[in-house]
Amino acid sequence: MASAQTRYASDIGMPRERMLFETVKGFYDSLGITRHDIGTFIFASNDFQDGRTISNVFADSPVGAYMKDETKVEADGSFAYLYGVMRILSGHYDTALIIAYGLGGSQFRPYLVMDYTMDPSFTRQVGIMNELVAAALQARAYMMKYGLTEEELAAVAAKGLRNAAANPVQLRGQANATASDVLKSRPLYSPLHEFHCYPPTDGCCVMLLASAKRARELTRKPIWVAGIGHDLDTYYLGEKDLAVSKSAQRAAAAAYKMAGLSDPAAEIGVAEISAPFAQQELILQEALGLFPEGSGSQVMGGGLSEIAGKLPVNPSGGALGAHAFCASGLQRIADAANQLRGEAGACQVKESKLAVAHGQDGFCAQQNMVTVLSS
């Protein structure tokens, strides 16, 4: 696989079509291919955010999908990746181009998209619940269950901001961010402050998936999909323990089984996890078996998930640096692949042969996709 990303922004300052054209055309040029080398085009976009039914209609032309096989996933880009992998495995396609984009920074109010995923007859009518409330309850659930302090939760966000500062595509970063900086940011819903939460973001991420034969023709440094898993939890927040993610556990177990991993925490060298809210990094790194359950305090206290730590998590800065709706999960997979290639710049971790990447959708990560990549 290979990938390209925009430089994420709060306002990309151009129409969606130009953003897609420049990113995708530039990507083709970098690989020395044209649109005719693409077997199937798969979009990940959101009709509600775009304010258009079938939001990909005018996005087809800029990526070169006319007179081609093209479909869309109305979900995070990691699910388009899952679908693309299946299309390659079907044997019908040698290449699949995944195009994931979102304009939650400038085009539309970000939290409104998630508001409209809620049940319209009860939750939306009562008017108490929203994406931030759900995330705040999830953070509190983890803190209560495992004794995580507000400073330790803020340390997760500070790590994200520091890593994002070293990553030139990220929208929000701060080189020397501390927990105290996070706790001084705007209070939203306790215990969450602005810096615990993703910044509204514009941007896109594109990725080329190819069969083994075609991948070897296209690059001398192919990255392989070693395993993949996908699972869906209940929608109802009041009926599950928000401090854990059973569906991410199940998705990870499926991915590790496919990849033949018996001790993922020891075998995996780097993780990129979709965590648009700070506490989700802890909950999901535990669900993915990278650290023991309830270990947030120890991991943050010991710097175990830092770039130079025992098992770096989100060295890219993750979704706290940029979270273009739909592009976000694909960005994690692309960043994990760049790590394995040794092309992660100032975010580069020590050499590693195996990475895990994760994407999600829904309140409190209702739906999860986990993939193992190998170099």
Add this chain to the structure above:
Amino acid sequence: MAKEREILNSVVPLDFTYNYRVGIPLEKYILGLAEGKLLGVACPSCKKVVTPPRSICGICNEKLDEWVEVGPEGTVENWTIGHVRLEKGEAKDNDEPVLIGMIKLDGATSLMPGLIEGMRPEELAAGARVRAVFKAEPEGSVRDLDHFEPA
């Protein structure tokens, strides 16, 4: 000549409404609120009791059709203090913090979000006992359960 911002952006409002059938379980729940009753349903398979009631247990793939009266008192299991509110997706500062609890009504196994009034933010904690307060003049809406107060 129009202002630069008007030329650079086309601002497109969408103005229409959707009509959703609430379905029998929620209809019964709303009618119950008018009588000061909180209704839930139990799953015959996993025995969970959920409110607001709905028709299906997704995990068991069974119909939820055993009616149970729950509350009106319950226990706060989780909470958040809203320093902001979202108005059409935009975070606006609150003049006074808003207390939101996830409440396990007596007799239910699920948690329900509710506004909590008559309590200071520092008093809000897991284990706090609260009681449902219904609208004096019911409107036939899920908002007829107005808020919770200390029990």
